[in-house]
Amino acid sequence: MDNTQPRMRWWGWGEDGHDGPVKPGAKKMLTKSCGWPEGVNRPPIDLDAVQLPGAELPDDARSRFDELLGAAYVRDDRATRVSHAAGRSVPDLLRLRSGQMPFAPDAVLFPASEAEVDELLAICSQERIAVVPFGGGTSVVGGIDAFRPGFRSCVCISLARLDQVLDIDEKSLTVTAQAGVFGPDLEERLQAEGFTLGHFPQSFEFSTVGGWVSTRSAGQQSTGYGRIDENVFGLHCSTPSGPIRLHPTPASAAGPNPRQMLIGSEGTLGIITQATLRIKRLPETTLPDAWFFPDFHSGATALREMEQTGLRPDIARLSDVNETAFGLAQLGSGLQRKGLLAFLRARGVTTPCLLVLRYDGRTSDARSRRAAGRAIAKKQTGVSIGGAPETMWEKHRFSTPYLRDQLMTEGIVVETMETAAQWSTIEDLHDTIRQDIEKSLADRGTPALVLCHVSHLYTAGCSLYYTVFAQQQEGQEMEQWTALKTAAGDAMVDNGGTITHHHATGADHAPWLAEETGELWLRMLRAAKAEVDPGGIMNPGKLMHGPTTL
């Protein structure tokens, strides 16, 4: 199989064949909240019409790359350059779809081994060429935009050919995989042997081991299976100053854990080439469950109690009033929806908040956890509706990003953002962020629909994930997005939240880093970076050095 072809279409999410018209109920709700831009049709431009900067790879560098990799793995054709130029953030999509690309790599390099990555970074360091690592290209925060501030040239290093699952240690329950292994390939291999990583970010189908580790990814089952940063035991990273090879260890007190410095470094320190990760045996059973709560507060209280008493659902996802209504609006049959709402009204639930849950494990254990969870949900005045909503959510869980592409064609912008905070502040934060986003867009004359859900539980707090819809301001799309992003980011960081729970920092969240972690930490991070990347070639304009003015 030729892994070097990107798995995602160049202008948007995923693969063709998953798009479809916006469902009538959703359209109705969007129309009511945001107004509907009738008659708008803004499909992506043709690939041939995309305007790219000229490729400026110096000849001497090119010949060194050719010699090392073979010319077939040093590519600068239009399709390769465009498909590796950016991720899938709103600004990325605006640029790609309009064909106005202010940046793109001069070439995309496909090394086949750690040694080749080491060597490429040495060459790029000597030649002063900016390097952007590329796994699956799914960043939604500008994390892989091919910036080249101050550099004459920029290359993208794709991990596509580092695609081997190297070892499954059945005794230690760990898997060692190269960075370029994609989610589905890893799970297929693990599940064939009776194991699972249990890591299912929404990007699962198109993202890689290296991408997960370098962005501190969390998956939809991370409440049960752990965030990636909790599951890394060993790590290999190539840097311009040489490789860092950290052998797997379950725990250590030998100073600050170097793994934790590389996890979440987003390609700014080096390129993660291999990781040893915790796996679990495939659960004997997975039990779905679902509840409607009369309000967000009672649902959040139930979640908190579930997590803090240790029964720990493997999946827990609580939608607020708006998100629940939006989900219900998309139910195939209006009758079905009306029947459900009547059922809930009869039980005193007029502004329902849907909670879906799943309990994995040995059957007896999963059953007793579900029973304990049900007792908690009931105490918080939840209304039980069986497991079907969870099963349905799971069936469609990777398809939501396609809706964003479809809506952009129809003149609606969709942005998603997430944060996390302590339980003691989470409800106020939930309201504040929503209100600030709504205000920022209403002020521009484009009222918003703001949905939110909790999807990751911790004993001390939880995540909040927002989806925002508004009519696009044609000609001012970036200003509109900046206003929205600024309002949300300020609301998060000023009120006890983090600027990102699992999307990472990239270029888009970099302006809030200093406020969240302090300037002194960024100075430490930059100093550590200067040691491994003295030329500053690694993924410039991101994280502690972002964002870059284009």
Added chain:
Amino acid sequence: MDNTQPRMRWWGWGEDGHDGPVKPGAKKMLTKSCGWPEGVNRPPIDLDAVQLPGAELPDDARSRFDELLGAAYVRDDRATRVSHAAGRSVPDLLRLRSGQMPFAPDAVLFPASEAEVDELLAICSQERIAVVPFGGGTSVVGGIDAFRPGFRSCVCISLARLDQVLDIDEKSLTVTAQAGVFGPDLEERLQAEGFTLGHFPQSFEFSTVGGWVSTRSAGQQSTGYGRIDENVFGLHCSTPSGPIRLHPTPASAAGPNPRQMLIGSEGTLGIITQATLRIKRLPETTLPDAWFFPDFHSGATALREMEQTGLRPDIARLSDVNETAFGLAQLGSGLQRKGLLAFLRARGVTTPCLLVLRYDGRTSDARSRRAAGRAIAKKQTGVSIGGAPETMWEKHRFSTPYLRDQLMTEGIVVETMETAAQWSTIEDLHDTIRQDIEKSLADRGTPALVLCHVSHLYTAGCSLYYTVFAQQQEGQEMEQWTALKTAAGDAMVDNGGTITHHHATGADHAPWLAEETGELWLRMLRAAKAEVDPGGIMNPGKLMHGPTTL
């Protein structure tokens, strides 16, 4: 209460009144393995006879300290200097007991607030004075030895007056405490309100929140309650370049987690002044259990299965054949021991390995976990003996260090060391370390008795904790210790282990850091340090800058 008086006696562990003669059975076993140095009596020297370097605190610095803290909190009397000069490693004890102290702080400073710590570090930075932070003084790896390489003066900053529990967030299940809060004081306060941190290192009675965080401490219940590095959400740290204040967050993807850079930094980057930590509600019940296994392998296999199937005992401690025999030898009555051994022999267990377990939580849950654990232990041919051995172990769990002091008086050196590794390598590692330690001491004509236990479980592996006894080589105590330490450290790091699971690095483990984590990581760490501590005044000669030639 005047917290500024050290809680431990100046020359050894803990408080007076806990010493006693070595029990006959233990003496018999030591005699058999190591030979007994008859007639040796080497008590610690008198405090007045301890030879200290002269105090060299410059007058201008002293007056600035006096002005900031008040002269009562700038102390340089002999008792204060000696009791803050070192921790409780074997080299520390050798030096303290013999009265040959090549180092001691010129003064001990007692700030009462974060602002005062900030200010002290600024002064010390300007005046080029080395700073050693002091919590409880329990380091067993030379972590707080008052080195001053290249500095004209050295002060110790005690956190004794930062002793407040600032907040218990009952909703988020977190406690915010100042660094100088001692274990018992924190637990007393928490338990009065129905909570526990569940952090019980062997040093519990004499160590502090700040010490735990700065050394990546793990407690005897960490299998259930988590290591300290898993339980820190918020952190304040003063550095010579200014404060770092990280607000509590349950999770974040905003780049590498700065908390993880400060946790385990051992005072080399700054002084941790405050931490927000995960707490739990006090368990409804704690159920003890205990088993004898016919060998280490079957016990380790049972532990692995317990952890990997998720039933997770809160305490799990498996002693190998030697440690079990040593424990049994100390049983009050020889008859009791003989009866037990006969009982085990009748069940095919001739080289017993004792496993003690505890299950905490809701009664029904703890019971079902214990039942599941029992099924696993039985499958691994364990012999059940009820819960009494666990209860007995728990009763005496903080008293073992006193034995070391007593034995040193009688001419026997006792060293403890710990590592961790993946399950797939742990059994080979267990043998290799023991054999290498035995060889290193046999080669010097002082044969060793080496005990080992597993005390912390992870899905991927576990810890190994060694206790080593040998006759002291009078006049060559340090060479003997170096030989032993080198053999153990090499065996750990060369065979998939870490140089330390929970004792930290200090001066003693520093020589292995580069091999374990790579020189490039140490360069990153040093570069980050240079940013917050440009003068290199913070705890010199430790971690990435250790060890120092005295």
